[in-house]
Amino acid sequence: MFITIRKKPEELLFLNALGRRTALSVYDADKLNRLEIGMTGEREYDRIFGDAGHNGLYIYRDIYLKIENSVTQYDTLIISESGIVVNEIKNFTGDYRVAGSMWTREGSGPVPDDALSQLRRAVGKLMRLGTAHGMNFDVSGKLVFPNESFRLFSNEENVWKQVVLRVDLRQYFGGFRNEYSGTYASQVADIIERHIVPNPYFKQRVEFDSVRHGLYCGGCGSFKLEKHQFHLRCQTCGSRESNETHLVRAMSDFKYLFGPLEMTSRRMTEFTGGMVNYRTVLRALAKYCYSHGQKKSTSYEFKYYDFEEAMIKERSNRKYKDYIKK
DNA sequence: TTAGTCAGAGTAAGTACCTC
């Protein structure tokens, strides 16, 4: 069973919000593109694993573990009575060759990071974690390539032992059917959980006045919105979203763009470009945020990880529907 | 299709708190 939810990376949410409200630099646009491709691969991996079934396993997805005073990110940890399997997911496309520790992409040249070395380091850290807790975990790892258009060429048997290609993925997941989680797996999972920490690497923020204020269409991204009583209608694509939907999206953007900057009702009103009545902003803040302080010193903290989570969890508590034109 | 109900949106007035 999946223990943790795979969420969009914070950097992806930051760049998404930034891209809506400013023109991204070439570097940021490229980074955003790579993050989106990576996310697509992880979702494809989850879909196929879900189809294959995983009831007898503890599966941790997209977690950061603090081990030996440093923090390592793991795409997927699969825990059973046999130990831990690390899966590092690479949504590569195209033809790649591996010789020694050198990865080369056809037409692009050498790949800077050696994926197998990264995997070995991640596996080694988990082994040392087990030793530190008096439990010598059996830890192994695989590089998983979920994209159908990825091809790998290598004469080294050692490489093939450590990778799983898209065509073999169902069979690979099927191999876990005989595994189960008992007392030992539960103890291992308990140790893992005690070492999970928030992502310590994401620190990017921008100044409040450095980005465009206002609300934008969830369908096409246009800021040209026409105010109706309960909805805002996009003048570009015709989509109609409720005031509440727009405010939740703005709260999520605020969280990732400005980080530690306190979210107040005044700042939120300014950030939304005054497109929604102040009283409506206050109601939405009360519904979707934890409030800190009182009266003039009140600030708000968005309750949810991001816009998508808020929309899913509060779906039954929303009166007005959204009409998005694709 | 229509009528009734519910609840969100918007307005005005009031309260509490802070700064000068």
Next chain:
DNA sequence: GAGGTACTTACTCTGACTAA
């Protein structure tokens, strides 16, 4: 104490939903 700010309360209007 005056003025400004942040929020609450009370009320009306109206869109969305549902049952007949």
